[in-house]
Structure formats: structure tokens, C-alpha cells
Amino acid sequence: MPTAIPHLTEFCDHLAHVRRVSGYTLRNYRTAVEQFVAHLKQIGKWQDDFELVSPIQVRSYLVEAGRFKARRTLHNQVSGLRAFYLYLRQQELVRNNPLTGLSLPKLDKPLPKFLTEMQMRALLNAPILLWKDGKLGEYEAFRDSLILELLYGGGLRVSELCGLNHGRIDLEQGVARVLGKGRKERICPLGPVAIQCLRIFVQRFDLEAALDAPVVCTRAGRRMEPRQIQKLLKTHLTAAELPLDMTPHKLRHSFATHMLDGGADLRAVQELLGHANLSTTQIYTHVSIARLKEAHRQAHPRA
Template identity: 55%
Template sequence: MSKPALHPPPPEPVLARWWAPFAEFLEKERRYSVYTLRNYRQAFDDFYRWLNATGLWERGFDQLSTRELRDFVIEAQSRFDRRTLHNHVSGLRAFFKFWLRRGGVKRNPFVGVPLPKLEKRLPKFLTETQMKLLLNGPQRLLENQSLDAFTSWRDRLVMELLYGGGLRVSELTALNYGQIDFTSGVARVLGKGKKERLCPLGRVAMAVLEKWKREFAKDTGHDLPVLVNGKQERLPVRQVQLLLKRYLALADLPLDLTPHKLRHSYATHLLNAGADLRLVQELLGHVNLNTTQVYTHVSVARLRDVYAKAHPRA
């Protein structure tokens, strides 16, 4: 968690000169999510405050030394946890890389700046039993008349696509009918960095999608959203997050689980069932295999737990 900043944020001329072109590049060319943009903006604002407070802003970006940026990293550890600090520095490296290419700076001063080691944290995920309980939530509410049919089937489709297709929540809300091949049950998704991948959605998710399209969708044009609210407007990410909490509470599951944890569950369950790691990497759209390998640690941890409970010599 960050502490409140004591120094003023960047003024509008600074934002217009340095932040706005970078943000436009991230949003329109790299197609980064609003959350990544928000996090990178927080990193830029914090860095500006530090430069301003230390008197380094007036010298300019090209005059920053590795030693000074090491001081920045050390000082930032009093305001941010290690993971947030890593994310911030990643954003600042991308910022300088962008301006280096545009000729705005002569070098990227964050290259080679050491960061504190991250503690290894295994991703949270739901068991298959917990997933079934969660996915049954909308039907339970429909049956006891606590929810109308439109909302019930829409909410179920949200969770079936997150879990059945391993989609990121931003990919889910951006999904249009033209991206789905209803014959093969595969969606063509545009993920991080404008990288396109094919996502099999699964038999159950496709069955729910077919019913949704047939009975509840008013317009299924090529460029129209699959998931909409009662006004037939594209479902925002925030509403997906809120509806998930509703069904987590109904299933008596931890409320801090996010839509991304359904993607974690998707990957973990595939590997537990024997799926090839490279295949899972492709399905998730990970550039680096190391990103996918964290799920093998989850699987191994689960195997150890089962062994410890079941084996007489454990």
C-alpha cells in the first residue's frame, strides 16, 4: 500500500508534454488495459513527485544517474510493497523506452537499476468443486426467483467464458460476436500488446452462449458486444468484478478472489489434467514460458498436499 504523497502531482503542461503521448501509444497501439494505464500513470506521478522533491526535475531526464535512480528505488520501498514497486519500475522503463524511440531522451536511465527480490507467491485458484459451486450460482438465484432470466444467463455466461476460455476480464468485456466461430467453438481474442490468439471456449460455455444469443441478445452484429447490460450497452469491467463477488458470497468463497483468479483456475486445472505446458502458454497468450510455469508450482504444491495427507510414509 502506498502512503499519501506530500508533493503536488504533475502539472498539466508536464502531462501534455510527457505523459499524454505515451498514454495514447499504450492505449491505441499496444491496446493495454485501463488498469495498466492507471498503474503506469501512478508510477509516472510518483516519479515526478520524487524528482520535484529532490530538485532533479529541473535537470531533465537525460541527466539522471544510475546512482540517483537506485536512491529512488530505495526510498520508494518505504511507500510501496515490492510487487507494486516492480510494476512501477516496469512502467517507467516502458516510458523511457518510448521516448528513446521518439527522440525525447538519449537513454533509458532505468536499464540496469537493481530492484529488491520478489517473494514467490503462488497464484490463488479455485478447486474444481469450488468452480462448480460458483458457476451454479446464477441458476440457483434464478430458480428461487431472486434473479431475472436475462441477468442470470448473462452472469453465468460471464463466468463460463472466464473459466472455459481462460480470458482476461478486459478481453471478455471487449468480446464481439464477430470474434467467435460458433461452428468450432473458438474465439479470436486480441490480448496484451495487440497479440491475437485462438481460445477454445469449451462445450458448456458454447451451450450457454448459444442460448444467450438465441433468447436474450437483441442484436448480434459482427462488431457488437457479446456481454451487455439491461440497456444493451457493453458490460464494463467493474460490473464483472461486482457480479463475481455476488456469486462468491453465495458459494461461501473468499470475496477477495477476482475475475483473474478464474483464469488461474483454468490454467491450473488444465495442467492438473495433464495438458502440455507449451499448449497452456499458447492458450493463455503468455509471451514468456516462465509466466506460465508458475502454474506448475501450483500443481506440484497440490500433489505434495495430497501425498502428505494420503501416504502412510509421508
């Protein structure tokens, strides 16, 4: 039986209950520590004590890992190791941090992918068209329409949608109180179309809209998981003849891009998306500028 990694369980408990990170981040940070220790064991340098890890060993690991890991993956793993050593320092379990002063190659910042407004309309229409063609059940068609309208209409993360209960939606005001990253609550306008979809869905299938009941659920009434929504999105992308690399998060990109294209204030979009930093939201202005430059290039005689 493999020896437990010192302090890793307590670190993961700290992430979950004190820092309240997402399950995705928790898994990635745990994996970062596990893979680092596995590397040290493989080269015979692990001494069952993080105090004894040297900066040279960290750099050796990154050089080795860089041969088969993407640059972004490497950055994420270093973030996990930094968080772990920060925890160890705070708990006075180590005195030195071998990651201090560590520099990594800069990441490219590709513009986020999104659907055009015309493409978005085709996607939103896909579930009902599939039902009318006899290719999708009635319940699934109306539920999937609701899912797409909420993701796009509210700019929700898929995890936020999965965690959304009826009690957190004000139908009269047309808004939802959403729990985002770090358990931070924000108000999201959903738009009249999404609210009408919700009303129709509940009434058509006589659903129990109890305060603690999930807004999107399986036919058996179970709360849906992000993977289920990712899978059904592929079905509707195929039906609408749209790129299959689109994800629920890219519908959020579409929401933000279309808001800014329509003249929305950048800080308002930041608040709607629940971004802690304005710099995170500013990437969408680059999308709009890139589109304007492309339109200029194609249409202007001197471009």
C-alpha cells in the same frame, strides 16, 4: 496550474498507438513518471529536464518509496520509468539513462490462487440458483451464467471477454477469436457448455446477435466493463460460500490448473492462455506439484 511534464504526453501516445499496451499498463506507467517527478520537486531536485536526473536521485526515490509501497508496486514503477527512458533514448531526447545498472530486491513468486473443480461447479451453478430463489433477475442470472462459463471454459481474461463480439465466435466450431495483450489474436475453444449457454441466452431474451454486438451486455444492451464483472462475481462467490478474494483472473488460474491436472500439454495451455513465454505458464505446473505433495503429506505414512 502545474507545469506539464516534458514528453509525458507523447510517451503515453506511443504506448497507446505504437506499443498498444493495455489501459491498465498505460495508467501505471504514466503514474510512475508523475510520482517520480513529484518526488524530485518535493526535494528540490527537479530541473524540468530528464537529462539532468542522476542515478543517485533515482535510488533516493526508490528508498523513500520503499518505505510505504509494496515491493511489487515498486518493481512496476521501475518498469514504467525504464520504459519512459527507453522512449526518450529512442527519440534522442536524452543521452544518459539513470536507471542503467539499477538492481531491485527479488520478488517472491506466490503460487496463483484457484478454485477446485468442486468449488468451480458451485460457482457456475450460483446464478441460476439465485434466480430460482427470487434473489436475482432472470436476465442477470442467465447472463452471469454465460459470463462464468466463458471465463472458465475459455480461460479468457476479463478484458478479452468484455471486448468479445458475436462476430468473433464460431458457434458450430465452438471457438472464439480473441484479441489478447498487444492486440494479438488467438483461437480459444469455449467448450460445448459455454456455447450452449450462449445459444440459450440469445434465444431466451431475443437478443440481436449482430457481428459487432457485445457478447456480454447489460439489460440495456451496453457492453459490460471489467469492474461490473468483478462486482457480479462477488455476488456469486457469496452465494456459493466461496472465498471473496477470488477474481475473474483467478478463474483463468483455475482453467489452467484444471487443464494441466487433466493431462493437457503445457505448450497447448500456453497457447490457449495467450502467454508469450512458456515460463509464464509453468507456474501452473508448480500449483499441480504443490497439490500432489500436499496429498502425499496427508496420506503417506512416511510423509
